[in-house]
Amino acid sequence: MKWLRHELEKVYEQFSRRLFTCALAITRSPELAEDAMHDAFCRLLSLKETPRDLKVYVFRSVRNAAVNLVRKSGRTIDLTEDYIFDPCAGPRETAEMTEFRRRAAEALQILSDDERETIVQHLYADLTFREIAEVRENSINTVASWYRRGLAKLRQQLEE
Amino acid sequence: MDEFELRLKNLLLSKPSEDLRGRIFGRGPDRAVLAGILRRPIRLGWAVAFALAIGLVGFFSARLQSEITAPRSISPEVIVEICIVESGSNRNDFDLTKPSTHFLSGDLTVGVEDRRGI
Numbered sequence: 001m002k003w004l005r006h007e008l009e010k011v012y013e014q015f016s017r018r019l020f021t022c023a024l025a026i027t028r029s030p031e032l033a034e035d036a037m038h039d040a041f042c043r044l045l046s047l048k049e050t051p052r053d054l055k056v057y058v059f060r061s062v063r064n065a066a067v068n069l070v071r072k073s074g075r076t077i078d079l080t081e082d083y084i085f086d087p088c089a090g091p092r093e094t095a096e097m098t099e100f101r102r103r104a105a106e107a108l109q110i111l112s113d114d115e116r117e118t119i120v121q122h123l124y125a126d127l128t129f130r131e132i133a134e135v136r137e138n139s140i141n142t143v144a145s146w147y148r149r150g151l152a153k154l155r156q157q158l159e160e
Numbered sequence: 161m162d163e164f165e166l167r168l169k170n171l172l173l174s175k176p177s178e179d180l181r182g183r184i185f186g187r188g189p190d191r192a193v194l195a196g197i198l199r200r201p202i203r204l205g206w207a208v209a210f211a212l213a214i215g216l217v218g219f220f221s222a223r224l225q226s227e228i229t230a231p232r233s234i235s236p237e238v239i240v241e242i243c244i245v246e247s248g249s250n251r252n253d254f255d256l257t258k259p260s261t262h263f264l265s266g267d268l269t270v271g272v273e274d275r276r277g278i
Contacts, residue, residue, distance in 0.1 A: 009185055020176040034180050041184040086172040101171050123169050155164055 004050050008041065011058050018125035019062045024084055025120040026066040026113075032073060036066035053134070059127065060135045084108065084120065100158070107157035115150030122147055242271055 012019075016037075023033035040061040051057035085101050108116050121127045121135070129147070133140045161169070 005185075012181060012184070016181070017173055017175045021173045024174065030174065030176075034176050037176060037180060038184055045184075084174060086174050100167070104168060104171060123165065124173055151165065154168065159164070 004047060005045060007050065007054055008044055008058070011054060012041065015055070015058070015125070019059065021084060021124045022059065022117070022121055023062050023066040025108075025117045026063065027070050032069050033066065036069050037062055039069070040065040056131050056134045059121075059125070059131070060137075063135055084124075103158055104154070107154050110157065111150045111153055112146075114146045115153065118143055118146040119150045119154065239273055241273055 019037055020033055023036045024030065027033045027036060040058070043065075044058065044061055085105055108119070111119065117136075118132060121132045122129070127135065129140050129143045132138075132143045136143065
């Protein structure tokens with residue numbers, strides 16, 4: 001399906017960084033996150049019909065691929081690894097911002113998997129609670145609750 | 161979204177490697193190279209010189225092509241008409257309307273060529 005391929009390319013152009021960040025929140029490894037995106041998009045390219053909400057469908061596919069890869073790899077996760085944020089943030093980043101980035105990356109590690117993933121999906125992937133609920137196949141209330149709890153923990157860690 | 165959330169949101173995210181797109185869709189790097197060429201700034205002088213050069217090459221190649229392929233059958237043939245009359249007297253030896261006792265001596269060479277098509 002040429003049209004679907006074109007649409008997927010557009011989704012990739014628009015959301016690749018956000019999809020990668022969401023996959024990273026699960027795999028905590030850039031290599032595995034890329035593999036998850038690769039697997040998910042290859043599967044999506046062979047679809048016979050276009051999904052109703054393509055954006056949500058792509059996020060869900062990448063998430064499922066990431067979960068599967070983590071399950072298969074069984075690799076131990078380095079909790080101190082600064083993996084979500086770009087370490088080469090550029091010359092305009094002040095020392096204070098660098099420190100905040102480092103502490104935020106650390107603080108994300110102390111959250112539960114659900115809380116961290118929700119924070120990343122809402123704050124960094126710009127998904128609404130409704131979209132996150134569809135991606136995760138959970139209720140909006142549960143998602144909102146994960147987000148509130150995660151944010152409170154981050155606030156406590158970073159503002160103390 | 162409060163100030164704390166905005167501060168968190170403003171942190172720059174990691175991004176996937178450049179070749180991931182190519183690995184998924186197959187033709188990413190080609191497009192990237194093409195986009196790089198198209199985005200390169202071009203000086204006006206160079207652009208005009210390039211256009212002129214292309215025009216000249218096109219003109220001369222078209223001319224050469226027309227010379228090579230012109231069919232010979234429609235080219236006009238060379239037509240030459242020669243009429244030489246050599247006579248030793250002032251008489252018109254070709255006036256055969258009257259009786260005459262004079263005859264031309266020597267050989268008379270007459271040639272006729274077709275001038276059709278002019």
